Amino acid sequence: MNKTEEEKELLLRQLKESLDANPDDPSLHFDLGVCLWERAESKETAAEHFVKAVKLNPQNAAAFRYLGHYYSGVSVDTQRALKCYQRAISLIPDDSDSGDALCDLLEQGGKESLEVAVCREAADKSPKAFWAFSRIGFLQLHQCKWSEAVQSLQHAIRGYHNSPQLWEALGLAYQRLGMFTAAIKSYGRAIELDDTSIYALIESGNIFLMLGSFRKGIEQFQLALKISPQNVSALSGLASAQLGLSKECINLGAFRWGASLLEDAHEVAKANTCLYGNMSCVWKLHGDIQLTYAKCFPWMEENHSLEFDVDTFNTSILSWKRTCLMAAVSAKSSYQKALHLAPWQANIYIDIAITSDLISSLNESYEHHLGVWKLSEKMALGALLLEGDNYDYWVALGCFSDHNALKQHALIRGLQLDVSLAVAWAYLGKLYRQEDEKKIARQAFDSARSIDPSLALPWAGMSADTHARDPSLDEAFESCLRAAQILPLAEFQIGLAMLSQHSGHLSSSQVFGAIQQAIQRAPYYPESHNMYGLVCEARFDYQAAVASYRLARYAIKSSADTIPKSLFQDVSINLARSLSRAGNALEAVRECEDLKKEGMLNAEGLQLYAFSLWQLGRHDLALSVAKNLAASFSTMESSSAAASVSFICRLLYNISGLDSAINSILKMPKALFQSSKMSFIVSAFHALDKSNRLESVVSSSRSTLASPEDITGMHYLVALGKLVKNGSESYLGFDSGIFHLRKILHIYPNSNLIRNLLGYLLLSSDKLKYTHIASRSCRIETSNVTRKEGLKSAWEILGAGGVACNVIGSIDMKFSFPTCGYECLNGPKSVQELQKCLRREPWNHNVRYLLILNLLQKAREERFPKHLCTILERLITVAISSESYSKQHMSYQYQKFQLLLCASEISLQVGNIIGCIKHAENASALLLPDGYLFFGHLMLCRAYAAEGNTRKLQEEYVRCLELKAEYHIGWICLKIMESQYEVLADSNILESNFMEFSKEQKNSMDYWVAIFSLVMGLFSIRNKDLLSAEKCLAQACSLAGSESCLLLCHGTICMEIARQYHDSQFLSLAVRSLTKAQETYLVHLPIVSILLAQAEGSLRSKEKWEKNLRHEWFTWPPEMRPAELFFQMHLLAMQSKVGLDYSSRVESCQSPQKWVLRAIHTNPSCLRYWKGLHKLVELA
């Protein structure tokens, strides 16, 4: 309606003119009135026109509205204004201008009921009279009719959905109805519409506080403070939100975090008290913050680098206490200010009582009585005088009072007021416990716990009560843990640590966390440091343990009078033990000597003393201390006596050897050995003792073993003992050990300990067949792979077993035909298991090493495919770069040697001869026994041979001969090198070396000699000397008759000889060997049968020829069948065609012609097949 002045003038003139023409037209009067109304000076005339308009047309609501405005604004005549507005509304109830104006007028006149009536009428008339709904809503809000207000306001919001006031009002109504989420949403909408709406911000903050989401509350209050930095509600809200958040932190045990939050809260509250110093609640809030701060401020070891001594420790404790005390005092004066402002508020009396109780506990010299009542008691009484029916105050009185009768009375009074008051029950339980009424105490705790399981005290009480009804230690520990988790109180936490010491949970992380928190809140208490030390020790952190034992001693020293000597002794012995475990024997000895001076060296101390002396090499002194220890046996309890005895035995063994230890054991009374631990020690000695002097002691002490763990452990030891006893000087008696373990495994099939040892022994044994079955004895369980049982873990045995056999066990037969008779198809499994292990423990170099070896084995079997070689190269590079191989220990150097050889082998296989030589040279340069280095030089031989460098080859060959192999295979390989590359050498040296070496290793001599003969035979074949080859192979077969490869070779040679020399004698020899070969092996070797068929055929036995030929068919994997086989099948098919109908047989599934075609298809270059085909075609 941006009309210019001129246009308006024009309009006015036109209207006037037309009115002159038509003086009875109400609409013209109205329009003119509106025009005139817009001008300030002509309102009177406008009103006249409006009056005329309504006279002419009483239905014109707008005119009435304008008249209403006129009477209320220009000529103040409220009554008329009211009437005009009322008229306007009754005509058009939706008219919000009139409605609002009318209601404002009514409100000014104080006619609230009339206002309601007007609004209701309008609302009834039209659902679109939103102004009326909003008015009604506000009024209902004012009258605290929350649920009605919600309805009205919701309706109003449909009309004015962008009104922040309405949303705010709706939020308030919801809030009062307890619908907090809805309230938050409404307030949120109000804030969206008007982000300066401080009321909505503060109220939604308050709701967040009530719902416990303090962070969101803090946000809201901070926003509110940005708008109005001095708003008391916002400041208080922010401070109490921070207080709430910090209490949450403190309940989690994050004291430092809580304290820092409280420092912020303190700032806010302080500002608030400066602004609003006469508000009691502001001071109370400040007091609450300070009190919480005093209760949570943690003691910190400020400078970790700085070593504590007694003085610095004391000053640190004092300054911590002072900080707490200052906060408490400040809390107290804040509460007093609050009380001074509002002395009728009972709860502040309780606050003062709590604070003064805390102060007097922090500061012993504080309490100075004026009367018979303690200050805290008296203040609690003050609260009760004002509000005698508040049960919380009664409980508070019960807590503060020193008189048990009054305590009991107050608590029972609290319970009378509310029988389900868990706190009162809990404190009552505590009181009864102190009075030694264990049974009632327990009942009280029970009822407290059943009423409110989230209360810490009854749980703690239950755990402290272990003796009353004897719940198990574990149960007590669980209860105490719950208590400490609900409420991180130093007392609970220390108790928890003490319980965990007895129940064996000392190293659990709950205990660790708890005791760390306990130190923050009770640093002056020696036991907290002592327990922390014990926990650290249980977690193998000896340095930390030593530090905290020291702190414990400072704490004892600074409060010397109240603490029993025995604690000092305990702590000192703990310290000495930790020192010695941390490897600081010198300090440990010093501690022990100090204790000795004080005369406080008990059995454990003596043990430590002797042990530390032994560590320092002062053996004589150690022995004399041990003697002292032995002298005190009679006074000891049986358990500690056993510990001492076992210690002495071990010390004697380590210092003066086995005999002396055994002699002293024999001298001691047998009763001392009646425990499982002792039994192990004695058995260990017994195992080492060849003359079995301890037989009787051992047998009597073993009777004490009861648990399956102990028994299997003992069998483990027995097996190891058998290894030692039944072995020779340089060789362990594996057989007897294995035998024993096998028996035991039948009794305890679930014992991984036994299984792993058995596997290990099987692998270590020199019997070939054992190595194949080793991996079968162990079980890989993913659940407890991390725990290592016995000498080797299951995966180590599996990995080693994988490389122990030449057959990795590819399921795919295209690479080779395995001839291992032990069905050890664990190759792929071991590679997978090792990968799993490596994934779990990527830092474990042993796993990587075994994986590399297994993969190499696999690569070898698959003829070194490209991808495997690449993988291996990368793995080896990673493995060799591992830090652990820089260690000088033999086992690491040996692994490195093996890895280098693997790398060298891979290089050789991929044709990188320079790399191969480099790796092999690196390997040969390591400091290892000659027997190992031999293989390095053998590798060099191969490399130079591949390079064609005869001179170097010769050198390396000679070097190999000098070094001498410790394994048969080494000699055999060397022999192959010698023969293949015609190295200039006296071949007898090698052979005689080999034979000499073989004689030492009796167990497997035959087998290896057979292989040697095989090699010799193969070279004879190369030299076309078939007869001597046959001799060699015959020898080989006689030595290792079960090896089908040898038999096959021999059979083949025999057939060749028979062919060349037409000697049927050899033919029958061939038949014998081949038949044996066919029979012995489980997986049938190919070629054996076809050769046998041929031999039988030559011996005119057609039936056997047919049978063997058919047999041959099945020995080949389908995709690998050679052309010759098809051709032979054609012959077979021809036979059957001529003869009877053998349709069920293999050869008859196709016509002979098809067989030949298949043969030609497989190998088209063979003329024989073509000829065969030709013949067949001709026949047809």
Add this chain to the structure above:
Amino acid sequence: MKLAGLKSIENAHDESVWAATWVAATDSRPALLLTGSLDETVKLWRADELDLQRTNTGHCLGVVSVSAHPSGVIAASASLDSFVRVFDVDTNASIATLEAPPSEVWQMQFDPKGTTLAVAGGGSASVKLWDTATWKLIASLSIPRPEGSKPSDKSNSKKFVLSVAWSPDGRRLACGSMDGTISVFDVARAKFLHHLEGHSMPVRSLVYSPIDARVLFSASDDTHVHMYDAEGKSQVGAMSGHTSWVLSVDASPDGAAIATGSSDRTVRLWDLSMRAAVQTMSNHTDQVWGVSFRPMGGNGNRGGRLVSISDDKSISLYGYS
């Protein structure tokens, strides 16, 4: 009439100063100032230099009230833990320790003759009278319960008695309560006379006019100072101007003026003839808990003195003329 700042001591106490009174001059010394504070001490000062004479300790909680015997020889101090310590002003020797149930000791005042100590009894809704010779409780003047209320009714705590004042003739005693009512007692008969109504919030301070035993001034949290005809049961005047609670009121010895201290951190001087504030002192930085005129008499009193004490830990001394 006007106030002139003479001296002010910052950090006179370690904590908020809550109570102050003048100890009348004796033959041997001029009048002294006695202050009590949240820091649990009572301090004795010599005017006009405000030299610290002595610090009395012994209270476990903040000192809420101090009162001096008209003779100037003994004084009493009361703390939040409801102990009243009566001591010799010059030697600090304890004369008596009066113990009351907690929350039942607030303001106290010696009667003009010095025979009785009246103690506002807080939650007990009564005023306790202690004999100053034997230090025995002689009477407990209770505010009668509203009709129909039971003894267990919590509304009684609304009658929490905060303040007490003796009429200059010693016949009447007035006490102010948390609900804003003032109760007047006949001391001789130990009888409740009537309520004085008008305040809507706690009455924290009361004082009778020294020249007219019927006129009572009251200071209340509703920011007003009222003037009552205590006998005639009627309010005769109201003085407004403070923007927050009025915490204390005292009448000048000449009866022409009253001074008030308030939570709005000011001290005001009111001219009774004009019933208006004639001067506002804003030298305190926190709420003013007490104002006190030095009583007439004694030797060496060169002029009127007013002292004010505050939460800002300071004491201010003004000359009144």
